[in-house]
Amino acid sequence: MKDRQDKSETLFFIALVPHKTLRREIREIKxxxxxxxxxxxxxKSPAHITLQMPFKRSSSDEPAISATxxxxxxxxxxxxxELDGFGCFAPRVIFIRIRDHEPVKALHSRLKQKxxxxxxxxxxxxxxxxxxxxxxxxxxxxxxxxxxxWPEFQEKEFSGSFIVNSLFLLKHNGRNWDVYxxxxxxxxx
Numbered sequence: 505m506k507d508r509q510d511k512s513e514t515l516f517f518i519a520l521v522p523h524k525t526l527r528r529e530i531r532e533i534k535x536x537x538x539x540x541x542x543x544x545x546x547x548k549s550p551a552h553i554t555l556q557m558p559f560k561r562s563s564s565d566e567p568a569i570s571a572t573x574x575x576x577x578x579x580x581x582x583x584x585x586e587l588d589g590f591g592c593f594a595p596r597v598i599f600i601r602i603r604d605h606e607p608v609k610a611l612h613s614r615l616k617q618k619x620x621x622x623x624x625x626x627x628x629x630x631x632x633x634x635x636x637x638x639x640x641x642x643x644x645x646x647x648x649x650x651x652x653x654w655p656e657f658q659e660k661e662f663s664g665s666f667i668v669n670s671l672f673l674l675k676h677n678g679r680n681w682d683v684y685x686x687x688x689x690x691x692x693x
Contacts, residue, residue, distance in 0.1 A: 513560040515676035516569070518615065519552035520585070520608065521683060522638075522666040527551045529664065530600065533640050537598070541653050543645035549674065549681035553585070553602065553636050555612050556619060558676070559629050570685060572622045573671055576615060578690030582669040583607040590657040591637060595647045598657055599637035600664075607668070608636040615671075 521527070530551035538544040561569060586603035593599070602608065612634050619625040641653065668689075675684035 513562050515558045515560055516684070517554060517558045517674050517681070518556035518573070519554050519672050519674060520611075520668050521550055521552045521670075521672045521686075522585075522664070526587075526664050526666055530638060530640065533600075533662075537641040537645070537653070541641065541645060541649035543641040543643075543649060545643040545645075546639050546641055548679070550683060551638050552672070552674070553608060553638060554631075554634065555608075555615055555671070557629075557631050559625065565623075568623060569673065570687075572618055573673060573685070573687045575622075576618050577671050577687035579614075580611065580671075580689040581691040582667050582689055585636075585666055585668055587638065587662060587664040589662055590640075590660055592650075592654055592658075594654070595650050596642060596645050597639060598641045598645065598650070598653060599639045600662055602636040602638070605636045609634060611668075 522530070527550050531547070534546045534551075538547060585608065588601050588603040591599050591601040612631070616630055616632070620630060641650075645653070670689060671687040672683050673685045673687070674681045676682075
């Protein structure tokens, strides 16, 4: 894993991904942002809660990544995530809020430790802390569009929930992020 200068490196990230119905509902909100505010960047990935920001690895590293994520998942118990309204990171990001951050943060903490110990992630690759959320507009949302959209979404209601029973490895295909592998939790709680 140490030689990371391989020219065939691929971008990956690790996330929690809601069930298909909720993903579809969130995609519709992302499409609304594209249509009304010209912000399409968030459409490049399925709805998700990021646990580990994008990192580059060669294809020869994939078996070790998969084995480590499988091992982590087998030790985890399912938990519920409740979605509750909208939040923002001014002046460019609007997201769906997660009601209780603690189960996601605890999972992130365990994941971070394994990525460092078993996959030799460097300090700068690791997300030290997370603010769990599901992004619906980012990067290409202009400051002006943010100022227009946020008052509307600040008051808008949104609720949903899903059972987290898997970790997901997403892989960049050159244009978008695809769910590459799912690692199901080993304990039924």
